[in-house]
Amino acid sequence: xxxxxxxxxxxxxxxxxxxxxxxxxxxxxxxxxxxxxxxxxxxxxxxxxxxxxxxxxxxxxxxxxxxxxxxxxxxxxxxxxxxxxxxxxxxxxxxxxxxxxxxxxxxxxxxxxxxxxxxxxxxxxxxxxxxxxxxxxxxxxxxxxxxxxxxxxxxxxxxxxxxxxxxxxxxxxxxxxxxxxxxxxxxxxxxxxxxxxxxxxxxxxxxxxxxxxxxxxxxxxxxxxxxxxxxxxxxxxxxxxxxxxxxxxxxxxxxxxxxxxxxxxxxxxxxx
Numbered sequence: 001x002x003x004x005x006x007x008x009x010x011x012x013x014x015x016x017x018x019x020x021x022x023x024x025x026x027x028x029x030x031x032x033x034x035x036x037x038x039x040x041x042x043x044x045x046x047x048x049x050x051x052x053x054x055x056x057x058x059x060x061x062x063x064x065x066x067x068x069x070x071x072x073x074x075x076x077x078x079x080x081x082x083x084x085x086x087x088x089x090x091x092x093x094x095x096x097x098x099x100x101x102x103x104x105x106x107x108x109x110x111x112x113x114x115x116x117x118x119x120x121x122x123x124x125x126x127x128x129x130x131x132x133x134x135x136x137x138x139x140x141x142x143x144x145x146x147x148x149x150x151x152x153x154x155x156x157x158x159x160x161x162x163x164x165x166x167x168x169x170x171x172x173x174x175x176x177x178x179x180x181x182x183x184x185x186x187x188x189x190x191x192x193x194x195x196x197x198x199x200x201x202x203x204x205x206x207x208x209x210x211x212x213x214x215x216x217x218x219x220x221x222x223x224x225x226x227x228x229x230x231x232x233x234x235x236x237x238x239x240x241x242x243x244x245x246x247x248x249x250x251x252x253x254x255x256x257x258x259x260x261x262x263x264x265x266x267x268x269x270x271x272x
Contacts, residue, residue: 051077053103055084060093062131067100070108097124152260159263163253170246177239188228195221 053069061067069080080103087096104120115123252258252267 053077053081053084055081055088057084057088057096059091060096060131061127062134065127065131067103069103070106070110070113072106072108097121097128100124155260155264159260170249174246177242181235181239 051074052071053067055067056063057067067084069077072080080099083099084096087093087099101117101120101124104115104123105117107114109115249267
């Protein structure tokens with residue numbers, strides 16, 4: 001336990017020392033800092049230090065895979081690391097591929113994981129092609145999603161325009177009906193006043209004319225009044241039904257459970 005604790009403390013001090021040196025001077029090379037830190041750690045000098053690499057290259061092999069190495073001597077591992085990082089930072093895939101291929105052929109791999117050059121190149125190319133295919137699929141899915149969003153926005157915009165147009169048309173119909181009703185009432189009032197004037201004139205001139213004709217005229221007026229009353233009642237009933245349908249359409253359009261299909265088909269036939 002004491003040996004393990006000593007090793008853990010030494011490792012933490014080693015990691016902290018590397019981080020502090022790199023933070024203090026960003027121009028320092030990681031390989032030089034690592035070597036100097038190993039040289040300053042007596043435990044590593046006594047026991048020797050072997051390390052392995054684990055490097056990501058998402059732009060070439062995706063996020064799921066990474067470059068790994070067998071356990072290597074420190075100098076060799078740092079050299080491979082330097083080559084891989086320089087190639088990755090310079091966007092040099094051929095160099096990165098060749099270095100990775102060399103790592104995969106290293107003799108320190110267990111026998112069941114050792115590869116020939118052809119096997120290593122085939123493995124690398126398969127990972128690279130799979131990552132490229134996955135990237136293309138993601139891009140295609142993203143484009144399809146954007147296209148669906150554009151279509152939904154367009155349909156929503158068209159539906160809004162349709163609703164506004166229907167509202168404008170409904171308001172126009174309502175205003176037209178109100179104007180017609182006002183004109184009808186005004187004409188009826190004028191007609192009534194004209195009839196009254198004629199009646200007064202006839203009454204003054206023909207006060208003593210045949211009462212039978214007067215009775216017939218009154219019956220005619222009564223029939224006209226009944227017809228007008230029926231017409232007004234029918235018009236009021238029609239307006240009431242129209243208002244009920246309009247309110248029902250408005251309530252239907254304000255429903256929160258409407259789907260895009262419902263909006264495309266419009267309101268039911270009995271509300272139109």
